[in-house]
Amino acid sequence: EPEVTQTPSHQVTQMGQEVILRCVPISNHLYFYWYRQILGQKVEFLVSFYNNEISEKSEIFDDQFSVERPDGSNFTLKIRSTKLEDSAMYFCASSEQGMDTGELFFGEGSRLTVL
Amino acid sequence: ILNVEQSPQSLHVQEGDSTNFTCSFPSSNFYALHWYRWETAKSPEALFVMTLNGDEKKKGRISATLNTKEGYSYLYIKGSQPEDSATYLCASYNTGKLIFGQGTTLQVKP
Numbered sequence: 001e002p003e004v005t006q007t008p009s010h011q012v013t014q015m016g017q018e019v020i021l022r023c024v025p026i027s028n029h030l031y032f033y034w035y036r037q038i039l040g041q042k043v044e045f046l047v048s049f050y051n052n053e054i055s056e057k058s059e060i061f062d063d064q065f066s067v068e069r070p071d072g073s074n075f076t077l078k079i080r081s082t083k084l085e086d087s088a089m090y091f092c093a094s095s096e097q098g099m100d101t102g103e104l105f106f107g108e109g110s111r112l113t114v115l
Numbered sequence: 116i117l118n119v120e121q122s123p124q125s126l127h128v129q130e131g132d133s134t135n136f137t138c139s140f141p142s143s144n145f146y147a148l149h150w151y152r153w154e155t156a157k158s159p160e161a162l163f164v165m166t167l168n169g170d171e172k173k174k175g176r177i178s179a180t181l182n183t184k185e186g187y188s189y190l191y192i193k194g195s196q197p198e199d200s201a202t203y204l205c206a207s208y209n210t211g212k213l214i215f216g217q218g219t220t221l222q223v224k225p
Contacts, residue, residue: 004158033213043159043204043215056211091158099208100146103161 002026006092006107014115016081021110023075023092031095032075033104034067036060036088043091048099049075082114117141119207121216128195129224135191136219138205142186147208150179150190153218154201162190162203195223 005024013019025032034046047057047067054067066078075094079086089111093104120139128134140148147166151159163172168183176193192199202218 042217045212045214058212099213101164101166103149103164106158108158
């Protein structure tokens with residue numbers, strides 16, 4: 001069964017360092033997303049991406065964050081200068097249709113720890 | 116601020132019991148309500164996406180209903196089994212974003 005894969009599963013970084021989280025969405029999906037969950041809190045929407053551009057982003061997704069689909073298969077989330085409060089589990093998801101009708105398929109997450 | 120609330124936060128039932136949980140969401144600007152099942156150390160898995168008021172969906176022993184006018188959805192599990200133990204997340208699609216509740220964690224004892 002097709003699945004969304006994410007790497008790395010866990011990354012530890014120093015505050016101020018750049019981090020790139022990678023995702024391979026399901027191949028025929030058109031919509032891509034990043035969500036995160038800070039320990040003990042709700043899953044939070046970060047950004048949605050469609051047709052090679054950001055379609056929606058949350059207030060969390062500030063200038064420190066960026067997304068890219070560099071080669072038609074990978075979908076990456078970059079945090080330019082990590083802060084302690086960026087420590088969270090980051091989930092990539094993809095869907096065939098938009099969130100108004102289509103279910104999301106999630107990866108298993110990348111745990112980011114910022115020291 | 117858009118808020119999605121789920122209750123109860125956690126639930127312990129015996130194998131064979133039927134159970135249900137509630138998801139409350141803003142009824143204005145509503146587009147869709149998602150339910151996901153999330154087992155520990157795995158990724159959330161979609162159960163249902165519901166859009167119409169009065170909609171009812173079923174997958175095996177799990178079913179869900181939707182009331183968009185009053186802003187709530189119920190998830191029912193009939194005859195709970197230990198493998199149903201998981202966190203059940205609901206999420207409302209509203210103003211371009213999927214807003215998640217905090218989840219209901221179900222533990223089914225054999």
